Amino acid sequence: MAKQLILVEDDKRLSELVSTYLTSEGFDVTTLYSGDNAVSEILSRTVDLVILDLMLPGMSGLEICRRLRTSLNCPIVMLTAQDDDFTEVSALNTGVDDYIIKPFRPHILLARINVLLRRCKEIALPPSDEFLIAQDLRVNVLDRSITKAGQPVDVTDAEFDLLVLLMKNAGSIVERDTLFNSLRGLDYNGTDRSVDQRVSMLRRKLGDHGQASQYIRTVRGKGYLFARKLC
Known part of the structure; x- marks a missing residue:
């Protein structure tokens, strides 16, 4: 069965180009041209991935993402012409899984x-790998939930995958290029800070920031280390 994608893009020429290309690659693409009613339209459908333009008439892409994340767990890709750190951080903070700077090649x-959809598919693990536990941190790999001291921790899909990758390598340094390749499906170019920003946001959500990080530690010049032994 074809994967169901929803594209929200007000540039009709670009929308048609992207929709035609992705349809030719085997996807079923629904196009929306405005932020108005986008949330209700998306939530009323079965969807595997959402592609959002940042600047839309009506509701912005950031606000649409923020509202979708209260009840939608599929990957979200954001398209933006704004190539700056503030936009990148804002997008990641609202739950975007990846972002692409315009103009881009289809x-x-x-x-x-494909990387995001493959990552979703690969989360199905044998029952013996259902939980990852370290002190008061408990990760359910099957239903993709996290609790700390019994309280739920709300994270994005990308942050969840980052934590699982670090926990599965507990006690070992996971280098930046390994994290970048695993989470984004690309080779690390030496300058992209998206993984570092996701680590920072994950730490804040876990209450693990500051000098005395209990769980995720930075190994300068190399990468990150999950410092606690798994139960």
């Missing part, structure tokens, strides 16, 4: 989509 978008 095959780059396709590659990012």
